[in-house]
Amino acid sequence: MNAVRAQDITCGYDQRKVLESLSLSVIAGEVLVLLGPNGAGKTTLLRALARFLRPMAGTVFLEDQDIWTLGADAVAQRVALMPQSERRDWPLTVEESIQLGRAPHCGWYSPFNAEDCRIVESALASTGLLELRHRPITELSGGEWRRMVFARALAQQANVLLLDEPTAGLDLKYQHEVLRLVCDLAKNRNLTVVVTLHDLNHATLYGSRLAIVAEHTIVAVGAPRDVMTVDLIERVYGVHVTIVPHPIYGTPMVVPLIEKGASKKESDSKKGSDPLVISSGSDPFFESDPARSENGQS
Amino acid sequence: MKPVVYLAILSAVLLTTALLSLGVGAVTISPGRILQILAARRGSAVASTELTIIWELRLPRLLLACFVGAGLGTAGAGYQGLFRNPLVDPFVIGASSGAALGTTLAIINGWQGTFLGLACIPAASLVGALAAVAIVYGIASVGRQVPIVSLLLAGVALSSLLGAIVSLLMFLHEEKLMTIFGWLMGSLSGRGWAALWSTAPLILIGSSLLWMHSRALDALTFGEESAASLGLGISRLRATIVLSASLITAASVAGGGIIGFVGLIAPHMARSLVGARHARVIPMSGVLGALLLLLADDVARTIVAPSELPVGVVTALVGSPFFLYLLKTRQRELGVGT
Numbered sequence: 001m002n003a004v005r006a007q008d009i010t011c012g013y014d015q016r017k018v019l020e021s022l023s024l025s026v027i028a029g030e031v032l033v034l035l036g037p038n039g040a041g042k043t044t045l046l047r048a049l050a051r052f053l054r055p056m057a058g059t060v061f062l063e064d065q066d067i068w069t070l071g072a073d074a075v076a077q078r079v080a081l082m083p084q085s086e087r088r089d090w091p092l093t094v095e096e097s098i099q100l101g102r103a104p105h106c107g108w109y110s111p112f113n114a115e116d117c118r119i120v121e122s123a124l125a126s127t128g129l130l131e132l133r134h135r136p137i138t139e140l141s142g143g144e145w146r147r148m149v150f151a152r153a154l155a156q157q158a159n160v161l162l163l164d165e166p167t168a169g170l171d172l173k174y175q176h177e178v179l180r181l182v183c184d185l186a187k188n189r190n191l192t193v194v195v196t197l198h199d200l201n202h203a204t205l206y207g208s209r210l211a212i213v214a215e216h217t218i219v220a221v222g223a224p225r226d227v228m229t230v231d232l233i234e235r236v237y238g239v240h241v242t243i244v245p246h247p248i249y250g251t252p253m254v255v256p257l258i259e260k261g262a263s264k265k266e267s268d269s270k271k272g273s274d275p276l277v278i279s280s281g282s283d284p285f286f287e288s289d290p291a292r293s294e295n296g297q298s
Numbered sequence: 299m300k301p302v303v304y305l306a307i308l309s310a311v312l313l314t315t316a317l318l319s320l321g322v323g324a325v326t327i328s329p330g331r332i333l334q335i336l337a338a339r340r341g342s343a344v345a346s347t348e349l350t351i352i353w354e355l356r357l358p359r360l361l362l363a364c365f366v367g368a369g370l371g372t373a374g375a376g377y378q379g380l381f382r383n384p385l386v387d388p389f390v391i392g393a394s395s396g397a398a399l400g401t402t403l404a405i406i407n408g409w410q411g412t413f414l415g416l417a418c419i420p421a422a423s424l425v426g427a428l429a430a431v432a433i434v435y436g437i438a439s440v441g442r443q444v445p446i447v448s449l450l451l452a453g454v455a456l457s458s459l460l461g462a463i464v465s466l467l468m469f470l471h472e473e474k475l476m477t478i479f480g481w482l483m484g485s486l487s488g489r490g491w492a493a494l495w496s497t498a499p500l501i502l503i504g505s506s507l508l509w510m511h512s513r514a515l516d517a518l519t520f521g522e523e524s525a526a527s528l529g530l531g532i533s534r535l536r537a538t539i540v541l542s543a544s545l546i547t548a549a550s551v552a553g554g555g556i557i558g559f560v561g562l563i564a565p566h567m568a569r570s571l572v573g574a575r576h577a578r579v580i581p582m583s584g585v586l587g588a589l590l591l592l593l594a595d596d597v598a599r600t601i602v603a604p605s606e607l608p609v610g611v612v613t614a615l616v617g618s619p620f621f622l623y624l625l626k627t628r629q630r631e632l633g634v635g636t
Contacts, residue, residue, distance in 0.1 A: 052526050076529030083523045089382050090519035091574045100517045104529040108513045136574070149524075156528070 002063070003028040003160050003192035004049050004079075009058030011041070011048045018044045020216040021058065026160075026194055031186055033207035034196040037237055040213045042196040043084065046162045049194065050081035062160070076104035080153035084164040091136035094148050098123055101155030120155050126185060127151040143174035150178070154185065161186070163195040167202065175199075179206045200254040204228060205246070212236055228252040301572040301582070308585045315589060316364065319596050320356050324603060327352065358491045362553055363595045363609075364588040365494065366486070367560055369501035369550040371587020374561030375568065375580045376508040376543040379515040380536065381446055384569075388547040388561035391453035391540070392430035395460035397551040400426020401481045402464050406471050419481065420493065420552035427548035430456060435540060444536055484555035484610025486595050497553035504546035505584060511538060512576035557610045559617030560587050560594075566624055590617075 004026040011019045018041040026032050026049075034042045047053040048060055051067045060067045067075060080101075101123070102116040112120075124130050127147040132140070137148060146166060153161055163182065167175040183206050186193045197203050203210050204224040211221040214236045220227045233241050233254055240257040321327040327335075327348055335352045373388035381390070389395075403409075404422035434456050438448035468478055508515075514535050517525045522532050550557070568582035591609070594616065598609040 047523075050527060052523060071529075072526065072531055073529035076527060079527075081523065081527035083521075083527070086524045087382060087519060087521035090379070090516075091569075092516060092519065093573065096516070096573075096575055097520075100513070100520075100528060103513060103517060108530075109510060 001028045002026060002061070004063075004194070005061040006045070006049065006055075007059050007061065009048055009055040009060060011044050011053055011055045017056070017216065019048075019213075022213075022217045023058075024211060024218055024221065026192055027209075028159075028192050029186075029190055030208045031183055031193045031195065031206060033203040033210045034194065034213055035198075035200060035203055035210055036213035041216065042213050043164055045213060046081065046164050046194065046196060050079055050162050051075045052081065073104050076156065076158070078158050079160045079162065080156040080158035081162045082149050082153050082164060082166060084168060086149065088137050088140075088145060091138045093134050093136055094129055094140070094144075094151075095120065095124065095133040097137050097148055098129075098151045098155050101152040101157075104156060119157065123151040123154040126154060127181065142169050143171075143177070146170065146174070146178055147181075150181065159190070160192045161194070163193065165196050165198065167197060167199065175202065182206070200228070200233070201246075204251045204253065205249065224252055228254060301578045304571050305578075305582060305585065308582070308589065312364070312585055312589045312592070315592055316360055319360055319592060320352055322596055322600055323351075323356065325351055354490070358494050359486055359489060359595070360592065362489050362494050362497070363486050363591045365498045365501050366550045366554040366557065367564075367587040367589070367591025368584040369497075369505065369546040369553075369587070370557065370561035370591070371564035371568070371583035371585075372505040372508055372580050373543040373546040373550070374587070375565035375576065375583040376515070376539055376546075377561075378565050379519060379576050379579070380539045380543070381450065382519050384566060385562075387558070388543065388550070389457075389556070389558070391449060391544070392434045392456045392460070393427040393544055393547040393551065394556045395457040395464070396430020397423035397427040397548065398464050398482055398556065399430075399460045400424070401555075402467050402478050405474050405477050405481070406467060417492070420496065423481075423555075424548045424552040427551050428544060430460060431540065431544040431548075435537075443533060449540075480608065481555045482610075483608035484557035484613070485598075485606075485608045486554045487599065487606050489553065493553055497549040500549035501546050501553075504542040504549070505580070507538065507542035508546070509577070509580045511535065511542075512580055515539065515576040516574075554591075555608075555610060557591065557613055559613045559621065560590050563617055563621055563624075564590060566621070570624075 002025045006022060006024045008021045008023055009019060010017055010021055022045065024045070034045065036042050044053065048055050049067075051060070051070075051072065054068060062070065062075065062078060098120050099112060099116070102112055102120065106112055106116055124133055127150055129144070129147055129151055132144060132148075137145065140148060150163075150166070153163075161182070166178050166182065170178065179202060182193060182195065185191060195207075207224060209222060210224055210227045212219050212227060212232065219236065220232055228243055230241055230243055233239070233243075240259075241254050242257060243252050243254055245251070246253050317329055317332060320332045321329060325348070331348065332352065335349050336357075338349065370388050374386070377386045377388060377390055378384055400422035401419055403426075404419045409418040409422065434449065434452045435444065437456070438444050438452040440448070464478075464482075468475055471478075514525075514530055517528050517530055518532070518535060526532055547561075564583045564587035565579060567586050568579045572578040572582050591613070594612040595609050597616075598607045598612045601607060
């Protein structure tokens with residue numbers, strides 16, 4: 001079943017079209033990763049799915065209802081958007097901020113009831129923020145702040161989470177911590193997640209399906225193994241790459257090449273064969289290592 | 299300490315201060331006597347000078363100070379939250395310059411009579427303030443959106459324009475200079491019950507509206523996208539906040555002229571006591587604003603007795619150093635550090 005579906009949507013700002021007749025179905029319970037170069041329209045797509053940006057043409061369906069026939073508060077009970085960044089210059093505490101996630105359910109006027117408090121408590125616990133609950137959000141580190149926003153989305157109890165680059169600005173540890181948290185919670189609470197990422201290898205590791213946004217539309221969508229092909233990545237990003245299996249999990253790993261033409265040769269010689277079975281050893285990225293140091297010196 | 303405790307303590311302080319303030323002035327009256335007089339019916343058969351002083355002069359003025367102070371405090375809290383900026387005061391989007399122009403025109407043209415139960419000058423300042431805010435809001439809006447920065451810029455620009463017109467009018471009508479000047483500096487002197495009845499209800503309505511939208515204001519501080527994702531209608535919310543806060547500001551100006559700093563300081567003090575949530579900050583700012591203006595007015599009417607200082611001068615003289623002190627010592631609590 002589709003949790004969210006965009007049908008032939010054209011979106012943009014003023015006269016500039018960012019996305020044109022794009023269609024995408026998000027299956028309930030999956031973690032769908034949106035990939036694509038900067039400016040391709042990933043954020044615009046999320047905004048359209050979140051009912052924040054009205055498409056110029058086409059329709060976004062939440063289950064089977066046109067999202068624009070539903071009220072903003074009705075949508076907020078079912079869809080939570082976690083933007084790439086938000087203002088954090090008002091010193092509300094972590095707990096107070098997360099409580100606001102309950103507003104779509106209890107309204108903007110009536111006090112929070114016991115049920116709301118229980119849900120906030122559970123969101124604090126799931127994101128490991130119990131000890132920081134009384135800290136003003138102006139004093140949080142980048143990682144703590146991401147967790148706070150994520151906890152607020154959890155308190156919103158939406159079954160569709162739209163996350164815009166939740167790993168941006170985080171170090172390796174927090175990148176994986178956030179993604180693992182998203183995947184675990186998606187599984188445990190049966191949430192549908194659409195997440196934009198820049199790191200292709202995070203995408204293949206954590207995504208159940210990938211969709212590539214480029215050229216104003218979605219150029220590929222499917223399981224990581226099907227989407228991650230050398231040709232497609234090179235076409236979309238304009239970077240030479242090779243694709244190797246993850247040493248432990250076997251998921252495809254995209255490795256950029258610095259030497260021009262190296263991957264071209266590679267993909268020519270392996271034409272027709274599964275790019276995933278390319279093994280390292282005599283691989284171009286070892287050959288290109290000296291090239292990199294040469295570049296560095298010149 | 300719990301926020302409710304703070305609110306209770308400060309309300310008690312406000313009441314006590316009010317009671318003592320009634321006794322201060324050219325004729326000193328003891329608190330016990332004040333309570334007796336307050337218990338006696340207004341205009342009761344036993345006429346006495348003290349009764350008249352309390353009921354006809356000091357009590358309406360004191361209540362007006364409380365309402366105007368509370369209004370400036372809550373409006374300041376509302377605007378600071380809306381603009382996510384602790385440097386904003388209730389006059390930020392043109393209310394003061396609009397009021398100044400309205401007042402100046404009324405004084406120069408010698409308009410008489412009443413409007414909406416207000417004497418002519420307060421009525422003109424009320425209309426001027428609301429008109430200026432409406433113009434600023436209209437200029438800043440793009441389609442159905444009103445970007446915050448445009449709102450601030452339009453406010454600054456229009457204020458300069460209106461300020462220039464006021465200066466020009468003052469230059470051209472030298473004979474009315476002192477009258478206009480007295481108004482622009484803010485004063486609560488000589489206002490009776492009529493001024494109170496015509497401003498207090500507007501301030502009450504505006505403050506209640508603001509307070510009702512506390513939670514939405516909290517969410518709005520995350521920015522538009524996040525607030526919308528929580529189901530908030532941003533445009534309507536902004537319009538409501540601006541309208542309520544401007545109504546309060548305009549009524550306050552109509553009641554007491556242009557009184558600076560109360561609306562800037564009261565929300566700061568409130569936040570450092572009870573945290574950042576608007577549901578607490580708004581009522582707290584109201585109580586603190588009332589207390590501040592009451593004290594300032596006590597000073598204004600006693601320090602150079604038998605003459606009086608404009609209360610706006612007192613709030614600025616005491617308020618600015620106090621604000622600088624707060625800024626220096628408590629940047630973190632004010633949310634402007636880090």
